[in-house]
Each structure stands twice: as structure tokens, then as C-alpha cells.
Amino acid sequence: MTQNKRILVFRFSALGDVAMTIPVLWSFSRHYSDYEIWFVSRPFAKDLVEPIPNIRFFPIDLKDRHNGLRGLFRLFRELKKSGGFEAVVDLHGVLRTHILTLLFRLSGVKTAQINKGRKEKEALTRKNNKIFKPLPSTVSRYQATFQKAGFVFEMVSFPGKKLYDSEQLISNNASDNRTKEIAALFTGSEKDLTIGIAPFARHQWKMWPLDKMWDLISRLDNGNNQIILFGGRGEEQNKLEEWAAQLKKGTTFAGQLSLGEELRLMAKLDVMISMDSANMHLASLAGTRVVSIWGATHPYAGFYGIGQELEDAVQTDLECRPCSVFGNKPCHRGDFACMMRITPQLILKKVTNKIVSPQ
Incomplete structure (x- = not known):
């Protein structure tokens, strides 16, 4: 890279929050093409930022090298040694990044x-005297943080399917068995829909009960629908493999793909069904329509998938919703009505209420 001007951007976790930085970084790179972005995050984020022009990824090791106060000072010295930065943009706003930002200042x-809008979110989610109104999106909060640093720009359309191109992933000339298996899903006989399903979330109050999800999957497993199940390693992988084995046209690559490969696979879907989870954000980045299921949380908190239509958010109207920003607080009512009242038929109607053309 030949850029002389550089900025430093922090966003360490979580996966969904990091994913929401990508459209903002993309828009910045379009307007400030003479700048190099140094993006500091956990190693998993490398695949997310890789397609963005003029970006350099700097992995942070919070378990070892950059752990604790001493590790943060080490990280500061490493970044300082690399040369000068015109600005530091902290999109995380936690103690670690407060310390790093102070050192640079x-x-x-x-x-x-970043201004996370904590008071607004508390008012939205509190049990009594709730102020129920849409809050600024996380993406807009990220954009506003760049503006604080003196970088004013408009958001531009994010070309997800072009950036996370799937052709290499599904090439018929692929040599490894896994890639051949993926390619076979998108060749041969005519299909109705290729449907991705991501049934898990980090917190239980954001998860639709698995028995209801299996009911939905069984209903979708008909005709020429192709179902691809998404999730992580361990228990999630075991459950998805168990389900896939019972489907006529279902499969899962959970625990087998890199994040970049998952994005490219998601770009080939006609629709993704997910919780309010990282997979909603990943599929949104890949330019795929998402039918998302919401329980304790709510799109009004600002964490909706970029480019998604609000009508594709499946949720129940209850006065207690939302009761949590992140879905990590137990149900006020004790009956988990926000999720229990969502039926497989309601999701099925959402999935099929539009004609979705294969990509």
C-alpha cells in the first residue's frame, strides 16, 4: 500500500458487533481512499475485513500476549512502533479500549x-416506565464515531454478494471432498429454495425452543427445498448433525468451515432463518435475506441486520418486550411467552410470503 495517512480502529468482539463494522469501514474506504485503516480485533475478524480496500488487519491476543494491563501497554507499543496514526477510532467502548485510547490521546x-446509548437502551428494556421507540442503529453509532474523529461520510451500498464471492467455494473443479460436497448442493436437479437455518444464539433468551425449530425444519424439508444448518462446534455441531441425518435434503458444515467460507456459503442461500445472533449479521453481510426470530431482544435496540426489512423480523407484541439488550436476562414473566407464542406456521408464512429468486 502507498497510503501515507492512517487511522487506527478498535473493535475486539463480539462476532455480530464486529460484523456490523464492515459496512462502515467499506463506506469510509470509498470516501477516504487515500487512508489506510488499521483494524485491531480478534483473529476471527480477518476474514470479515479482508475484502475491504486499504485495510490492514492487526490481530489482538487477549488470552496471552495482550492480556491484562501489561499486555495492553505491549499492544500500545507495538502499534506505536508501526508508525504514526492520524486518529484512533474506538468502536468498542470497554475498559481495554478506554485505556488504549487514553494512551494514544x-x-x-x-x-x-463510541456513544453506546446506554441510558436509552436501559429505558427501552426496563420493566417499568419503558420508553418504547427505535434507537439509532449500531451501524449509525459506528459512523458517528468516525465523524467525531473528523471523518464525515455517507454510507454507501454494501455489495455483499460481490465481496464474499462464492464461486471458488462451489467450483466443480475443486479438489477436496468438502468443497465438492458444497458444490453438489448448487448443481444438478431443480430446487425450490436453498434455506439456511441457524437455530442457536449466545444467550438462551434469544433462542426459539429447539422443539419448535425442529418442527419448522421438518415442514420445510419437502419438495425440492435444500436445507443447510449453521452453528458452531461442540454441542451445536452434534445437534445439527443429528438433525441433518434425519432430513431428506439437509446438510450441515458446522465446525468444518472458516468464517470466510461460511460467508461465501451464506451468499448462495435464498433465505436464512436465524435468531438475533451473529449468523443474522453474517448472512446480512453476504447479501442474503434473513427471517429473524426475536424474543427478549428487539430490533429497536439497534442491532438489526444491515439491509434487512423490518417485516422479516418475527416477534410477538408484549408490553414486557424488550427486557434485555443482549438477551442475557431471565424472563420477567417466567413463561418465556415472547418465544413460546411464535409458531412454526408463522415462520413458514414469513419465509414463503415473497417470491425469492435463487442467486
């Missing part, structure tokens, strides 16, 4: 930190 670098 004391060394004379312009800094900006």
Missing part, C-alpha cells in the same frame, strides 16, 4: 470513542 493522537 496522551501521545498527541486525535481520538474518538
Whole structure:
């Protein structure tokens, strides 16, 4: 890269939150093509940022090298040693990034930190005197943080399917068995829909009960629908493999693909069914329509998938919703009505209420 001007951007986790930085970084790169972006995050984020022009990924090791206060000072020295930055943009806003941002500010670098809107979110989710209104999206909060640092730009259309191109993933000339298996899903006989399903979330109050999900999957497993199940390693992988084995046209690659490969696979879907989870954000990045299922959380908190239509968010109207920003608080009512009242028929109607053309 030949750029002389550089900025430093922090966003360490979680996967969904990191995914929401990508459209903002893309838009910045379109408007400020003479800048190099140093993006500091956990190693998994490398596949997400790779397609963005003028970006350099710097992996952070919070378990060892960059752990604790001493590790943060080491990270600061490593970044300083690499050369000068015109600005530091903190999109995370946690103690670690507060310390790093302070160190750079004391060394004379312009800094900006995200306003997470904690008071607004508390008002939206509290049990009594709830203020129920849409809050700024996380993407817009990221954009506003760049603006604080002096970088004003409009968001531009994010070309997800072009950036996360699936052709290499499904090439018929592939040599390894796994890639051949993926390619076979998109060749041969005519299909109705290729449907991705991601039934898991980090917190249980964001998860639709698995018996209801299996009911839905069984209903979708008909005709020429192709079902691909998404999830992580361990228990999630075991459950998805168990389900896939019972389907006529179902499969899962859980625990087998890199994040970049998963994005490329998602780009080939006609629709993804997911929770309010990282998979909703990944499928959105890949340019795929998502029918998302919401329980304790709500799109109004600002974490909806970029480019998705609000009518594709499946949720029940209850006065207690939302009761949590992240889905990590137990149900106020004790009956988990927000999820229990969502039926497989309701999801099925959402999936099929539009004519979805294969990509």
C-alpha cells in the first residue's frame, strides 16, 4: 500500500458487533481512499475485513500476549512502533479500549470513542416506565464515531454478494471432498429454495425452543427445498448433525468451515432463518435475506441486520418486550411467552410470503 495517512480502529468482539463494522469501514474506504485503516480485533475478524480496500488487519491476543494491563501497554507499543496514526477510532467502548485510547490521546493522537446509548437502551428494556421507540442503529453509532474523529461520510451500498464471492467455494473443479460436497448442493436437479437455518444464539433468551425449530425444519424439508444448518462446534455441531441425518435434503458444515467460507456459503442461500445472533449479521453481510426470530431482544435496540426489512423480523407484541439488550436476562414473566407464542406456521408464512429468486 502507498497510503501515507492512517487511522487506527478498535473493535475486539463480539462476532455480530464486529460484523456490523464492515459496512462502515467499506463506506469510509470509498470516501477516504487515500487512508489506510488499521483494524485491531480478534483473529476471527480477518476474514470479515479482508475484502475491504486499504485495510490492514492487526490481530489482538487477549488470552496471552495482550492480556491484562501489561499486555495492553505491549499492544500500545507495538502499534506505536508501526508508525504514526492520524486518529484512533474506538468502536468498542470497554475498559481495554478506554485505556488504549487514553494512551494514544496522551501521545498527541486525535481520538474518538463510541456513544453506546446506554441510558436509552436501559429505558427501552426496563420493566417499568419503558420508553418504547427505535434507537439509532449500531451501524449509525459506528459512523458517528468516525465523524467525531473528523471523518464525515455517507454510507454507501454494501455489495455483499460481490465481496464474499462464492464461486471458488462451489467450483466443480475443486479438489477436496468438502468443497465438492458444497458444490453438489448448487448443481444438478431443480430446487425450490436453498434455506439456511441457524437455530442457536449466545444467550438462551434469544433462542426459539429447539422443539419448535425442529418442527419448522421438518415442514420445510419437502419438495425440492435444500436445507443447510449453521452453528458452531461442540454441542451445536452434534445437534445439527443429528438433525441433518434425519432430513431428506439437509446438510450441515458446522465446525468444518472458516468464517470466510461460511460467508461465501451464506451468499448462495435464498433465505436464512436465524435468531438475533451473529449468523443474522453474517448472512446480512453476504447479501442474503434473513427471517429473524426475536424474543427478549428487539430490533429497536439497534442491532438489526444491515439491509434487512423490518417485516422479516418475527416477534410477538408484549408490553414486557424488550427486557434485555443482549438477551442475557431471565424472563420477567417466567413463561418465556415472547418465544413460546411464535409458531412454526408463522415462520413458514414469513419465509414463503415473497417470491425469492435463487442467486
